[in-house]
Amino acid sequence: MKSIFLTSVLLLGTGAVFAQSPPASEGSAAAPKPVPPIKSLDLSAIDKNVDPCVDFYQYACGNWIKDNPVPADQVVWARSFSQLRERDQYLLWNDLDAAAKDPKTSLEKQYGDFYAACMDTATIEKDGTEPIEPAWNKIAGLESASQLADLMSWLENHGTPDGFFEFGVGQDEKDSTKQIAQLYQGGLSLPDRDYYLNSSAHYETIRKEYVAHVTKMFTLAGDTPEEAAKEAAAVMQIETAMAKASMSRTELRDPTKQYHIMTVAQLDQLAPSFGWTTYFRQSGIRPFETLNVGTPDFFKALNLLLTSEPVDSWKSYLRWHVLHGQAQDLPKAFFDENFAFFEHTLAGRKEPQPRWKMCTSKTDEALGEAVGQDWVKQNFPPAAKDSTEKLVTALEKSLGDDIKTLPWMSAATKQAAQEKLDMIRRKIGYPDKWRDYSSVKVSREAWIENLHHSAVYERDYNFNKLGKPVDEKEWAMTPPTVNAYYDPSFNDINFPAGILQPPFFDFKTDPALNYGGIGMVIGHEMTHGFDDEGSQFDGHGNLRDWWTPADHKAFAAKTECVANEYSGFEAAPAQGSTPAAYLNGKLTLGENTADNGGLRIAYMALEATLAGEGKSMDQKTDGYTEAQRYFLGFAQVWCENETSAIARQSVLVDPHSPGRWRVTGTVQNFDAFGKAFGCRKGQPMYPVQSCRVW
Numbered sequence: 001m002k003s004i005f006l007t008s009v010l011l012l013g014t015g016a017v018f019a020q021s022p023p024a025s026e027g028s029a030a031a032p033k034p035v036p037p038i039k040s041l042d043l044s045a046i047d048k049n050v051d052p053c054v055d056f057y058q059y060a061c062g063n064w065i066k067d068n069p070v071p072a073d074q075v076v077w078a079r080s081f082s083q084l085r086e087r088d089q090y091l092l093w094n095d096l097d098a099a100a101k102d103p104k105t106s107l108e109k110q111y112g113d114f115y116a117a118c119m120d121t122a123t124i125e126k127d128g129t130e131p132i133e134p135a136w137n138k139i140a141g142l143e144s145a146s147q148l149a150d151l152m153s154w155l156e157n158h159g160t161p162d163g164f165f166e167f168g169v170g171q172d173e174k175d176s177t178k179q180i181a182q183l184y185q186g187g188l189s190l191p192d193r194d195y196y197l198n199s200s201a202h203y204e205t206i207r208k209e210y211v212a213h214v215t216k217m218f219t220l221a222g223d224t225p226e227e228a229a230k231e232a233a234a235v236m237q238i239e240t241a242m243a244k245a246s247m248s249r250t251e252l253r254d255p256t257k258q259y260h261i262m263t264v265a266q267l268d269q270l271a272p273s274f275g276w277t278t279y280f281r282q283s284g285i286r287p288f289e290t291l292n293v294g295t296p297d298f299f300k301a302l303n304l305l306l307t308s309e310p311v312d313s314w315k316s317y318l319r320w321h322v323l324h325g326q327a328q329d330l331p332k333a334f335f336d337e338n339f340a341f342f343e344h345t346l347a348g349r350k351e352p353q354p355r356w357k358m359c360t361s362k363t364d365e366a367l368g369e370a371v372g373q374d375w376v377k378q379n380f381p382p383a384a385k386d387s388t389e390k391l392v393t394a395l396e397k398s399l400g401d402d403i404k405t406l407p408w409m410s411a412a413t414k415q416a417a418q419e420k421l422d423m424i425r426r427k428i429g430y431p432d433k434w435r436d437y438s439s440v441k442v443s444r445e446a447w448i449e450n451l452h453h454s455a456v457y458e459r460d461y462n463f464n465k466l467g468k469p470v471d472e473k474e475w476a477m478t479p480p481t482v483n484a485y486y487d488p489s490f491n492d493i494n495f496p497a498g499i500l501q502p503p504f505f506d507f508k509t510d511p512a513l514n515y516g517g518i519g520m521v522i523g524h525e526m527t528h529g530f531d532d533e534g535s536q537f538d539g540h541g542n543l544r545d546w547w548t549p550a551d552h553k554a555f556a557a558k559t560e561c562v563a564n565e566y567s568g569f570e571a572a573p574a575q576g577s578t579p580a581a582y583l584n585g586k587l588t589l590g591e592n593t594a595d596n597g598g599l600r601i602a603y604m605a606l607e608a609t610l611a612g613e614g615k616s617m618d619q620k621t622d623g624y625t626e627a628q629r630y631f632l633g634f635a636q637v638w639c640e641n642e643t644s645a646i647a648r649q650s651v652l653v654d655p656h657s658p659g660r661w662r663v664t665g666t667v668q669n670f671d672a673f674g675k676a677f678g679c680r681k682g683q684p685m686y687p688v689q690s691c692r693v694w
């Protein structure tokens with residue numbers, strides 16, 4: 001699915017290689033420490049007591065896993081992603097800290113002040129809930145549900161989080177040259193609809209704890225315990241009804257199910273209890289006649305709720321969303337209570353991260369293309385961009401060769417696939433043109449107001465796209481981000497400078513490790529254009545079927561093999577009366593397909609590169625052949641530990657498989673692995689039957 005809000009594209013699984021959002025929290029005043037570059041291959045991480053043909057992940061990562069438990073302020077600790085994120089974040093903090101102390105330019109003054117306001121906990125403490133009280137006062141004045149449209153546009157015009165639904169501008173999925181208004185489900189506070197609906201004892205307990213948490217937050221805000229309990233019950237009732245009407249994350253992977261162009265008059269008929277015309281007009285978006293209503297059933301249900309729930313319940317719901325949406329930015333009591341439930345209970349984080357990390361993340365989120373300018377100057381030389389270009393070209397050629405030799409695909413579809421591949425655009429490192437944030441008002445003394453100004457800027461930036469030509473050069477990730485993505489409507493692959501660093505990519509290391517690291521990531525993003533979701537879009541980024549019916553059928557059978565394979569992988573072991581959780585093979589299908597394709601085509605590109613240099617895959621370094629080093633470099637990207645709570649949460653919300661299964665799930669589908677390590681056919685990593693899509 002191509003969501004209207006690009007950040008949610010990643011959370012909903014269209015293409016990011018790793019979408020664990022950077023955790024944000026308050027925490028201790030631990031001073032930032034430099035993080036050295038991370039090695040592409042760490043021989044001491046290997047557990048030689050394990051047979052690589054039996055469990056390659058354990059072989060490649062065993063010692064690292066044993067020696068690197070999850071730090072108290074993290075929920076996932078990955079050898080590459082987490083450590084590189086720490087490093088990139090530290091380098092970014094250097095810039096922010098210097099700008100906060102002694103800004104040299106107006107840009108530095110802006111992001112330095114933003115960062116400093118976030119760090120100023122004394123002022124945040126002194127201001128208390130004052131910065132959110134105008135929103136609460138406005139909510140208190142609500143007299144009937146018919147005034148909700150007016151109230152919500154007021155809240156959004158003031159940059160205040162409000163729940164309910166998601167509205168914005170995005171590309172028309174059937175005509176990617178057009179930018180249209182779009183409306184999607186939303187309004188939940190827990191991480192997924194299943195948290196409200198799953199009847200197991202585990203989730204019943206979580207729901208009780210959630211209601212207790214909402215109650216506690218309201219009492220911290222000054223309500224009596226009785227009032228707070230009543231409000232929390234109303235919040236739970238409304239959110240549960242919204243969850244029931246929401247599409248599941250697996251359903252959301254099907255873009256055709258979310259394409260419902262209608263007129264505003266038709267939307268009024270679908271959900272007449274909400275004043276859509278008022279809401280759109282007051283939001284300041286240019287007038288429009290038609291829009292895409294991504295999730296019509298949600299809005300039908302919302303309409304019924306608007307009439308069935310008393311107005312006091314809506315006030316409680318909105319008050320909650322204003323409070324919850326800004327809990328991390330309020331005084332410590334709110335921060336701590338929010339941490340205790342959302343970070344500790346739900347994710348297993350033991351202690352908050354140091355505040356400088358949260359403030360660095362939040363500044364990057366709000367002003368990323370301002371802070372990123374200095375960051376790339378220091379950390380991403382032009383030569384790195386050139387080398388990445390060459391790698392991408394090599395990977396494109398491999399995918400083309402792979403398509404040519406696919407035994408199951410007809411010549412007609414192969415040609416169409418090659419055409420789509422030829423049209424994939426690439427963006428490497430950072431934008432050619434930086435976004436202009438000069439209209440974002442930043443004060444050194446008003447943290448929450450800064451966030452409000454930033455939210456309004458982002459919303460207006462998005463609204464301003466309506467009816468305008470698409471900006472193909474726009475980025476959905478900031479330069480220091482350790483991630484990558486494919487966007488089906490743009491048909492482009494995007495690699496921020498933040499991931500084009502060791503251990504993914506290192507000038508000083510051999511091609512086997514670079515292809516196993518960043519090469520596989522590039523191949524992964526390209527393959528997203530051809531996974532169960534991306535394959536529904538053509539090279540122009542339009543939702544259009546370019547497959548013959550027979551190839552469709554064959555493709556469905558191939559992807560089903562992958563879905564079944566991963567559904568058999570245990571993600572979290574049984575705990576007491578809570579049964580083990582297994583991966584959802586359908587939710588993770590796109591990512592797993594991309595991993596399998598990426599591993600194969602990066603390997604092919606390495607073979608071609610070495611052949612071009614007259615070198616063999618069998619030559620050895622440190623006792624391992626080039627082929628073995630490729631697989632080791634790949635596997636060590638994914639060495640990780642995680643809390644059991646986040647393992648369980650990820651099964652429901654994360655379209656990516658955990659590191660263990662990203663490694664064993666892919667190598668067991670790729671015969672080159674078994675051959676490289678001299679495995680016997682029939683061993684776990686070299687099975688007789690395996691799955692292959694691309």
Ligand SMILES: [Zn+2]
Pocket residue numbers: 014015016017018524525528590591594
């Ligand atoms: Zn991906």
